[in-house]
Amino acid sequence: MPDVTTPYTPGTPCWIDLAAPDQKAAIDFYSELLGWRGEVGPPETGGYAVCHLNGKPVAGIMAAVAMGDQPAPPTVWTTYLASADAEASQRSVESAGGTVLMPAMDVMSLGRMFIAADPTGAVFGVWQAVDFPGAGVVNEAGALIWNELNTSDRSAASAFYRAAFGIESATLEGMEHYYALQVDGGAVGGMQPMPEHLPADTPSHWLTYFAVADPDAAVAKVTAAGGNAIVEPFDMIAGRMAVLTDPQGAVFALIRPKPME
Known part of the structure; x- marks a missing residue:
């Protein structure tokens, strides 16, 4: 962009x-x-x-x-x-x-x-x-592309972000139990119930996604550097993605998005 x-x-x-x-x-x-x-x-x-x-x-x-x-x-x-x-x-x-x-x-x-x-x-x-707007580039390889709320109580989270920030949520077509977070009618992030692959005591959290050209090669780099794949690369409706930890334990996701139609 x-x-x-x-x-x-x-x-x-x-x-x-x-x-x-x-x-x-x-x-x-x-x-x-x-x-x-x-x-x-x-x-x-x-x-x-x-x-x-x-x-x-x-x-x-x-x-x-x-x-x-x-x-x-x-x-x-x-x-x-x-x-x-x-x-x-x-x-x-x-x-x-x-x-x-x-x-x-x-x-x-x-x-x-x-x-x-x-x-x-x-x-x-x-x-x-004030002087710093925030990320100067997004939605391209190497940059932030998506922010996702994984929550233990979707209804409570939806009500909170609507009341506090005016962020609406709406179901995404073709993605059961996944919701788009919307500002002025445009999707700015996602929300879903806590994924089943996570331990039962995992707290609600925001997950950061970075865009990459080749998720499989990127995951190999992460593991070679001492990180781990929580979810190996897989294809889904928005592209090919993986969820990882870096060598110090921070969780993040990588995705190669499908071209916009």
Whole structure:
């Protein structure tokens, strides 16, 4: 798609980032797998790395370190939803039954953000753009292409995201029990009940999908680097995909989408 240079429509996934125990190793892994370029950031940003694809920001990677008496964050990819007003979104999240885990704060002159969990326990971020809109390229090889909510309670999740962000959900033709998350009538992500292949105690979560030209070759790269395939490559209605963990345990998905008709 064209480069993204303006703020995303509120409710749309607009950014992703990863907290990893070994930040440099994570940067190297995803750079090799997806063609990114990135390096540990300066001290004033806490070392936060903004990775680029073809010169455009595509994802963030930070060190998973404990702050104060708080435990280190889990090794996960976080999906950020766009907002025009972080404080107003924070109030909406709380009134809709969500939990604010990190209150709204400034990120230099780039924007404002907060971290929350929906009523089913899925953690997500919210980003209000100022100087930084979010991902500068999506929907092409090496970039973010889809964000999917796997939830233990679809009805509760649907009601929450509708009330908090105006995100609607609708069944997808040909995909039983799978729902499109829609903003202004367009699909911006997906939602499904917790997949059967996951352990029974797996919490609700957002899953990040990256587009690749050859999922089978990419999975071979992941496993050779010390990651694992949770779901081996398979063909489905939207393309050929796989679900994996990176060498530090973060879960993500890869997909070669079918051409648009």
